[in-house]
Amino acid sequence: MSSSDRRSLLIALAALPLAACGFTPAYGPGGPAAGIRGHIRPDTPPDRDAFSLVDELEARLGRPQDARFTLGYTIRTRETAVAITPLNITTRYDVAGAVHFTLRDAASGHTLSQGEVHSFTSYGATGSTVATLAARADAHQRLMVILADEIVTRLIATSAQWNK
Secondary structure (H helix, E strand, O other): OOHHHHHHHHHHHHHHHHHHOOOOOOOOOOOOOOOOOOOEEEOOOOOHHHHHHHHHHHHHHOOOOOOOEEEEEEEEEEEEEEEEOOOOOEEEEEEEEEEEEEEEEOOOOOEEEEEEEEEEEEEEOOOOHHHHHHHHHHHHHHHHHHHHHHHHHHHHHHHHHHOO
16 A cells, blocks of 8 residues: 555544534534634724734635624733843843734624733844844734734634624
């Protein structure tokens, strides 16, 4: 049996329990997240981090056309020096971030889902000032990508409760 045939067999065997339990894809027909794409409007971003977060959310959830839901969020970030030379020069920073989010029904304003996601990333500060500023901006952008992924995962996981 070739390696490709074994992989196909193992994949089929792994999928068998999912088919037996009534598993349906989240975005599939009749799935809990079907129809949410393009229907969630994030709040207007007030700063660069929020703009990056909203951009990533819209990339995953679609640009809102007919918003049935609104998504409020509060972003907190904190930078910590993690690598300091004997001469007291910081060469690396961690950027920790958290987003508290609240999904509301656009018509009634009732809260449908809420939660908080956390993650971190880091950047080096060993180059020029311009290179350090670019690395810092990139670290914040990467952090917003991670946090947006976590928010979307939570929304999809809870969509059976609020997407009716």
